[in-house]
Amino acid sequence: MADVAARAGVSLGTVSHVLNHPERVKESTRLRVQDAIDALGFVRNAQARSLAAGENRTIGLVLVDLGNTLFVDIARGAQQEATACGMTLLLANSDNDDALQDVHLDFFEGARVSGILLAPMTDPRTGVDRVRRRGTPVVVLNYDAGRPDCCTVLVDNERAGHLAARHMIDLGHRRLAFVAGRDHLQPVRDRRRGVRRAVADAGVELVEIPVGDLSARGGPAAVAQLAALPAGRRPDAVIAVTDLLGLGVVQELGRAGLAVPGDIAVMGCDYDKRAWGGSVPLTSVRMPGEEVGAAAVRLLVDEVSAPGLHRHETVVVPPSLVVRESSAGRAPAPTDVG
Amino acid sequence: MADVAARAGVSLGTVSHVLNHPERVKESTRLRVQDAIDALGFVRNAQARSLAAGENRTIGLVLVDLGNTLFVDIARGAQQEATACGMTLLLANSDNDDALQDVHLDFFEGARVSGILLAPMTDPRTGVDRVRRRGTPVVVLNYDAGRPDCCTVLVDNERAGHLAARHMIDLGHRRLAFVAGRDHLQPVRDRRRGVRRAVADAGVELVEIPVGDLSARGGPAAVAQLAALPAGRRPDAVIAVTDLLGLGVVQELGRAGLAVPGDIAVMGCDYDKRAWGGSVPLTSVRMPGEEVGAAAVRLLVDEVSAPGLHRHETVVVPPSLVVRESSAGRAPAPTDVG
Structure with missing residues (x-):
C-alpha cells in the first residue's frame, strides 16, 4: 500500500x-x-482487512439443497435483505450432505463472517454448536432446533398440511390419502399433524400411505398401495407431502388410466417448482421462502449490531394455498405463479 | 495455536x-x-492460512440471477463437480446488478480464491479485466465474451431457436411469430438467428413481435400486436424468447378467449421453471445448466492445476426440445421434468 x-x-x-x-x-x-x-x-486484500478489523460485512448462508426451489427463494430473500443492509451474502450448498455442511460452516467460521444463516435438513445441533462456541451469531432457518441460544425462522408446516386437507374437504372430498415418508423430517411430521387435525375437525376419513422416496420416484409405490385398498376404502383425494411426490402420483395415475382430478384429486404441499413440468398443473401450498430469508437476515443483523441488547426469537411465517387444475379441474381454475 | x-x-x-x-x-x-x-x-483461521499459502481450495461463482432456474442448475452442476475435485464452491448472486457483480468479484479476489466462475448477463469485459489482471483464473459462463485469455462455456442458443421453430414447423404451422426483446442480450440475438434460419429453410412465414419486457408482463403487449395484424397475417404459432414471456402470452390469450394450442400454439425457449405454474403446461427448450456448471469447473481446475500447460477453450453445450401441451395438445403429449 x-x-x-x-x-x-x-x-x-x-x-x-x-x-x-x-x-x-x-x-x-x-x-x-x-x-x-x-x-x-x-x-x-479483504482478508488482511478483516483480520485487522476482527469481522467483515459478510454473511454466510449454508443451504441443505439448492435444487429445492424453496431454498432458492430463501437465498434470494436473504440476499436482497443483506444488500439493503449493506452486507454481502455468500451461499454454500450442502447438497443434503452433513459432512459438506460442516465444511461450509468451518469455512465461513474461518473467514470470520459476521454471522451464519443455516438451513439444515436434520437436527443441526453439531453444526450450531461448532459455530456458537466460537461466538459467531447463527440463525437457523426452516428447522425448529428448540435452542434458546439462537434465533430461528420457520415456515408453519402444520398450517401447510391443514390448508391442504381443508382445501380437499372444501371441494367435497370425504376420504383423503396422505402420502408421505417417516416423521424424522420435521416438515413431514408437521404437515401430517395439520392434515390429521383438519380431517378430525371435519369428521372425514384419512388413509395414510407411507413411501420411502419423497421425490417423483415415490409415485408408483403410492399408487400401488392406493390400488390395493378395498374398493369401498379408496380415497377421492391425495395429498402428497412434497410437490415432486405429487407429480409422481399424477404421472402414475395417468399410466393407470385414471384422470386427475376427474377420478381422483391430487395436490402437493411444498411449492417446489421442479414439480411443475407435468401434464396436469399441480395444486400446492406456497412456502414464503423469500420472507424466511429476509427475516433471518434481519435477526442476524440485529444480533451483530447490538449483541448486548439482542434477544433471540423464533419467527414463524405462514404459508398459503395455491389452487391449480390437479385439484380444482381445468376451468375456471385460478392461475398463480411465483 | x-x-x-x-x-x-x-x-x-x-x-x-x-x-x-x-x-x-x-x-x-x-x-x-x-x-x-x-x-x-x-x-x-482459513484467512491466515490462505494469506500464508497464497491460495486456497475455494472457487467463487458469481451468478447474474439466482431467480432464473438455469443459473440454479449451473450452480448445482458446478458444486457437484467442485466437490468431486475436492474444492469448495461459494456462490454469490449479482441479482442483475453490475455494481453488485463487481462487489462479489472484488470479495472473491480479496479472499484469494483459486479461481472465479462468472455468469454475467451483459458484456463482462470490465469484470473479467479486473480479475484477470491480478492473475486469478476466470471462466466465463453463458456469455460469449470473445476473449482469448479465458475459457468460456456456452449454451448453443442459436440451436435453441432453431429447435423451437423446427418443432412448430414439424407440427404443421406455416406462420410463426417470434416474440422477443432487442438483440443487446446475446441469448435473444442467438435464438432469433436460429428461428430465422429454420423459417428460411422451410420456406414458411415469420412475424417478429418486439416487446420491452421479457417476463410474463410482456404478454399483453405481445398479444395486442398479434391481434392488430390483418386476419390473413395472423400467426398459428408463437415462439416466446423466454418461458416467462411464453407464460404471459398463454395467460393473455386465455383472457382473450383463445385456446392454447387449439387456436394458437405457444412455446418458450429457456426452460425456466418459474414459468411452469400456468394453466397450460409449456413446451420449451431444455438448457443443460448442470453440464455448463460442471464443464466450467473442469476447465478452471485444469487451469489452476497446470497454469503452464492449460490452453483456453470454448465449450458449447447443446440444448434439447421438451414438448408439452402448449404446442402439442393434451394427449399423447410426452411429459418431461428436470
Whole structure:
C-alpha cells in the first residue's frame, strides 16, 4: 500500500479512502490511485482487512439443497435483505450432505463472517454448536432446533398440511390419502399433524400411505398401495407431502388410466417448482421462502449490531394455498405463479 | 495455536496436522487437541492460512440471477463437480446488478480464491479485466465474451431457436411469430438467428413481435400486436424468447378467449421453471445448466492445476426440445421434468 501511495503521490490514508470510501475522494485523485494500483498489481486484500478489523460485512448462508426451489427463494430473500443492509451474502450448498455442511460452516467460521444463516435438513445441533462456541451469531432457518441460544425462522408446516386437507374437504372430498415418508423430517411430521387435525375437525376419513422416496420416484409405490385398498376404502383425494411426490402420483395415475382430478384429486404441499413440468398443473401450498430469508437476515443483523441488547426469537411465517387444475379441474381454475 | 499445543501436550506440528490432515493423526491425539481447541475457543483461521499459502481450495461463482432456474442448475452442476475435485464452491448472486457483480468479484479476489466462475448477463469485459489482471483464473459462463485469455462455456442458443421453430414447423404451422426483446442480450440475438434460419429453410412465414419486457408482463403487449395484424397475417404459432414471456402470452390469450394450442400454439425457449405454474403446461427448450456448471469447473481446475500447460477453450453445450401441451395438445403429449 505504501508503494501505491508513493507512486500516486498521495498519503496512505488517501489510498485507504480510495479502497474503502471512494465517494469521499476527488475523481482525479481516485483515478491516479487506481492507475498506481493497476500498475503495481496491488490486490485490495479483504482478508488482511478483516483480520485487522476482527469481522467483515459478510454473511454466510449454508443451504441443505439448492435444487429445492424453496431454498432458492430463501437465498434470494436473504440476499436482497443483506444488500439493503449493506452486507454481502455468500451461499454454500450442502447438497443434503452433513459432512459438506460442516465444511461450509468451518469455512465461513474461518473467514470470520459476521454471522451464519443455516438451513439444515436434520437436527443441526453439531453444526450450531461448532459455530456458537466460537461466538459467531447463527440463525437457523426452516428447522425448529428448540435452542434458546439462537434465533430461528420457520415456515408453519402444520398450517401447510391443514390448508391442504381443508382445501380437499372444501371441494367435497370425504376420504383423503396422505402420502408421505417417516416423521424424522420435521416438515413431514408437521404437515401430517395439520392434515390429521383438519380431517378430525371435519369428521372425514384419512388413509395414510407411507413411501420411502419423497421425490417423483415415490409415485408408483403410492399408487400401488392406493390400488390395493378395498374398493369401498379408496380415497377421492391425495395429498402428497412434497410437490415432486405429487407429480409422481399424477404421472402414475395417468399410466393407470385414471384422470386427475376427474377420478381422483391430487395436490402437493411444498411449492417446489421442479414439480411443475407435468401434464396436469399441480395444486400446492406456497412456502414464503423469500420472507424466511429476509427475516433471518434481519435477526442476524440485529444480533451483530447490538449483541448486548439482542434477544433471540423464533419467527414463524405462514404459508398459503395455491389452487391449480390437479385439484380444482381445468376451468375456471385460478392461475398463480411465483 | 501454541496455547492449544501446550494445553494438549503436543507439538505445534501435531496441532497443524489435526487442523489440516486429521486422517494422519491418531484418534486419541486428535480428540485431545480438539478438546484443547474447544476449551480455548481457538478458531481455525482459513484467512491466515490462505494469506500464508497464497491460495486456497475455494472457487467463487458469481451468478447474474439466482431467480432464473438455469443459473440454479449451473450452480448445482458446478458444486457437484467442485466437490468431486475436492474444492469448495461459494456462490454469490449479482441479482442483475453490475455494481453488485463487481462487489462479489472484488470479495472473491480479496479472499484469494483459486479461481472465479462468472455468469454475467451483459458484456463482462470490465469484470473479467479486473480479475484477470491480478492473475486469478476466470471462466466465463453463458456469455460469449470473445476473449482469448479465458475459457468460456456456452449454451448453443442459436440451436435453441432453431429447435423451437423446427418443432412448430414439424407440427404443421406455416406462420410463426417470434416474440422477443432487442438483440443487446446475446441469448435473444442467438435464438432469433436460429428461428430465422429454420423459417428460411422451410420456406414458411415469420412475424417478429418486439416487446420491452421479457417476463410474463410482456404478454399483453405481445398479444395486442398479434391481434392488430390483418386476419390473413395472423400467426398459428408463437415462439416466446423466454418461458416467462411464453407464460404471459398463454395467460393473455386465455383472457382473450383463445385456446392454447387449439387456436394458437405457444412455446418458450429457456426452460425456466418459474414459468411452469400456468394453466397450460409449456413446451420449451431444455438448457443443460448442470453440464455448463460442471464443464466450467473442469476447465478452471485444469487451469489452476497446470497454469503452464492449460490452453483456453470454448465449450458449447447443446440444448434439447421438451414438448408439452402448449404446442402439442393434451394427449399423447410426452411429459418431461428436470
